[in-house]
Amino acid sequence: MITAFIFRALDKKTWAVLIILLAVGIILPVLSIVTDPSSAFHVPTYLIALLGKYLCYALLALAVDLVWGYCGILSLGHAAFFALGGYAMGMYLMRQIGARGVYANPILPDFMVFLNWTELPWFWYGFNHFWFAMIMVLAVPGLLAFVFGWFAFRSRVTGVYLSIITQAMTYALLLAFFRNDMGFGGNNGLTDFKDILGFNIQAPETRGVLFFCSALALALGFLICRAVIASKFGKVLIAVRDAESRTRFIGYRVEGYKLVVFVLSAMMAGVAGALYVPQIGIINPGEFAPANSIEAVIWVAVGGRGTLIGPIVGALLVNFGKTWFTSGMLAEYWLFVLGALFIAVTLFLPKGVVGAILARTQKKPDESKAPPAVSPIQASQAAEEGA
Amino acid sequence: MEKAKNSLLYLDGVSVSFDGFKALRSLSMVIEPGEMRAIIGPNGAGKTTMMDVITGKTKPDEGDVYFAGNTDLTRMDEASIASLGIGRKFQKPTVFESHTVWDNIDLALAGVRKPFATLFHRTTKREIDRIDEILATIRLGDKRNWLAANLSHGQKQWLEIGMLLAQEPQLLLVDEPVAGMTDAETVQTAILLKEIAKTKSVIVVEHDMSFVRDLDVKVTVLHQGSVLSEGTLDAVSADPTVIEVYLGR
Ligand SMILES: Nc1ncnc2c1ncn2[C@@H]1O[C@H](COP(=O)(O)OP(=O)(O)O)[C@@H](O)[C@H]1O
Ligand SMILES: [Mg+2]
Numbered sequence: 001m002i003t004a005f006i007f008r009a010l011d012k013k014t015w016a017v018l019i020i021l022l023a024v025g026i027i028l029p030v031l032s033i034v035t036d037p038s039s040a041f042h043v044p045t046y047l048i049a050l051l052g053k054y055l056c057y058a059l060l061a062l063a064v065d066l067v068w069g070y071c072g073i074l075s076l077g078h079a080a081f082f083a084l085g086g087y088a089m090g091m092y093l094m095r096q097i098g099a100r101g102v103y104a105n106p107i108l109p110d111f112m113v114f115l116n117w118t119e120l121p122w123f124w125y126g127f128n129h130f131w132f133a134m135i136m137v138l139a140v141p142g143l144l145a146f147v148f149g150w151f152a153f154r155s156r157v158t159g160v161y162l163s164i165i166t167q168a169m170t171y172a173l174l175l176a177f178f179r180n181d182m183g184f185g186g187n188n189g190l191t192d193f194k195d196i197l198g199f200n201i202q203a204p205e206t207r208g209v210l211f212f213c214s215a216l217a218l219a220l221g222f223l224i225c226r227a228v229i230a231s232k233f234g235k236v237l238i239a240v241r242d243a244e245s246r247t248r249f250i251g252y253r254v255e256g257y258k259l260v261v262f263v264l265s266a267m268m269a270g271v272a273g274a275l276y277v278p279q280i281g282i283i284n285p286g287e288f289a290p291a292n293s294i295e296a297v298i299w300v301a302v303g304g305r306g307t308l309i310g311p312i313v314g315a316l317l318v319n320f321g322k323t324w325f326t327s328g329m330l331a332e333y334w335l336f337v338l339g340a341l342f343i344a345v346t347l348f349l350p351k352g353v354v355g356a357i358l359a360r361t362q363k364k365p366d367e368s369k370a371p372p373a374v375s376p377i378q379a380s381q382a383a384e385e386g387a
Numbered sequence: 388m389e390k391a392k393n394s395l396l397y398l399d400g401v402s403v404s405f406d407g408f409k410a411l412r413s414l415s416m417v418i419e420p421g422e423m424r425a426i427i428g429p430n431g432a433g434k435t436t437m438m439d440v441i442t443g444k445t446k447p448d449e450g451d452v453y454f455a456g457n458t459d460l461t462r463m464d465e466a467s468i469a470s471l472g473i474g475r476k477f478q479k480p481t482v483f484e485s486h487t488v489w490d491n492i493d494l495a496l497a498g499v500r501k502p503f504a505t506l507f508h509r510t511t512k513r514e515i516d517r518i519d520e521i522l523a524t525i526r527l528g529d530k531r532n533w534l535a536a537n538l539s540h541g542q543k544q545w546l547e548i549g550m551l552l553a554q555e556p557q558l559l560l561v562d563e564p565v566a567g568m569t570d571a572e573t574v575q576t577a578i579l580l581k582e583i584a585k586t587k588s589v590i591v592v593e594h595d596m597s598f599v600r601d602l603d604v605k606v607t608v609l610h611q612g613s614v615l616s617e618g619t620l621d622a623v624s625a626d627p628t629v630i631e632v633y634l635g636r
Contacts, residue, residue, distance in 0.1 A: 251469035
């Protein structure tokens with residue numbers, strides 16, 4: 001069942017994307033570790049970390065595209081799922097520090113000692129185990145998405161109203177995580193990580209592996225999305241996007257479909273966040289900022305919603321642009337550039353960069369050809385008369 | 388309740404109001420199994436609202452709606468009512484524009500409806516044959532790979548009727564199926580609906596009088612949310628109250 005589900009997704013384009021991602025995931029880290037810094041092929045470690053970050057953003061964009069591009073759910077709160085996945089990973093990394101912290105407390109992270117706490121809060125239990133943290137990376141964003149979606153979709157909140165409450169959700173989490181007594185490090189968040197699974201988190205080899213894992217996660221995310229879209233489930237999603245009430249009158253319980261795809265998407269965002277944190281070295285409440293979710297939507301719009309490849313391309317392009325732009329003297333104008341980019345894409349490339357390229361190259365004769373003006377009935381009558 | 392037992396659809400004293408405006412006023416109607424019924428009435432008479440009530444889109448403020456004797460439709464949502472075997476064609480043709488003609492029928496096909504079932508579903512030979520059959524009936528076989536968005540208005544109406552057939556409902560609700568069709572298409576649609584009515588119950592709402600005459604079935608005239616008259620088209624046409632509010636204008 002599962003194998004058939006996956007195999008259906010494996011067309012040429014999907015293979016190409018998977019191979020490119022895995023090749024990049026292997027070659028770049030190898031070049032960074034094996035080659036001499038003076039070599040022309042050398043990839044500096046900082047670049048590996050930077051590109052690894054982009055791959056995490058690309059996975060987040062993919063998650064947004066799955067719900068927005070295919071099911072019409074414009075979530076402006078996906079950064080919340082990303083950040084929650086990041087916090088779950090951050091909590092594991094904090095507990096890995098152990099007695100090496102400033103206060104040398106073997107159990108309590110530094111910020112708790114600083115707050116004069118004497119016991120580990122219950123919700124930090126288990127995060128000393130990597131496997132437990134990894135389950136939480138999926139479970140916490142998934143559960144939030146489930147509870148949120150359960151109420152929102154059942155009450156048939158759609159369109160702008162849904163977008164607004166997703167913004168409210170991430171904003172509420174932002175405020176909550178800022179509070180010291182929440183137990184997540186408040187304003188400063190979680191940082192000063194030492195190692196992951198016993199390996200030094202700063203070592204080029206560790207960074208290389210994290211980079212590879214990011215590429216692998218993106219490839220798997222892409223494959224899962226392709227399989228979902230290629231199934232009848234995916235057809236129902238597009239049907240919901242195109243004509244929601246029609247879908248209901250055919251007998252599909254739309255809220256169930258929205259809930260499943262929203263939870264899946266939130267989990268993908270959580271994985272992206274979990275891979276992001278060890279490569280960046282910090283997670284703080286700023287990741288919940290409403291603007292972050294909006295940026296993710298812009299990546300998808302620029303690359304092309306409803307294409308799966310588009311959001312990956314969009315996330316990479318916009319973030320390369322951001323890094324280049326914000327390192328120059330015009331850095332403070334970046335948000336204006338981003339806004340202008342969004343407006344330009346909406347006006348001139350409504351299907352995004354990838355959508356526009358696909359529309360040019362893929363002229364299927366039976367689909368792009370304009371239908372003749374006669375109706376099937378007239379045509380058949382003509383045929384009968386001719387006979 | 389006696390009447391409800393032997394009927395396919397039973398509406399009794401159904402009232403719906405929108406912000407104080409009464410769209411349906413104590414509407415009562417009975418459809419027998421296998422019956423085809425035409426519903427006429429001026430704009431705003433409540434014809435579409437009646438379909439909304441039957442299909443679960445709108446909950447009535449008062450009254451009973453029973454399907455196949457004892458199933459209370461007022462307690463069910465759209466999806467469960469559809470699964471019971473009530474299919475609906477909208478007044479404005481609504482098909483899934485970015486799906487192909489084939490996929491539109493495939494989605495409507497009776498069968499899997501639950502998310503995890505559709506996720507792992509593989510189209511069977513029987514389903515393929517059934518889709519082919521329906522495409523032949525609605526004469527869109529040669530356009531199976533077309534995106535629905537590229538169909539003409541009349542073709543979309545037919546595709547939507549095809550989707551209805553694919554659902555294999557016991558009762559079809561068809562809202563103004565020939566609006567915007569050419570005369571030739573209108574005649575063909577009447578033939579198609581009569582063909583369908585041989586095996587299923589059908590309720591057709593229509594303005595087009597010549598179309599209703601072609602159908603040649605019992606007619607119910609709605610006016611201001613309740614039944615004004617009922618009978619053959621000739622009988623209701625001769626009814627003075629009907630002439631006054633509708634036909635005479
Ligand atoms: N959702 C709604 N909100 C407010 N008024 C409505 C709504 N739906 C229908 N109406 C009103 O109810 C009356 C009946 O409408 P409708 O059932 O569409 O009439 P018909 O299909 O017979 O032309 C109209 O006056 C219409 O304006
Ligand atoms: Mg109407």
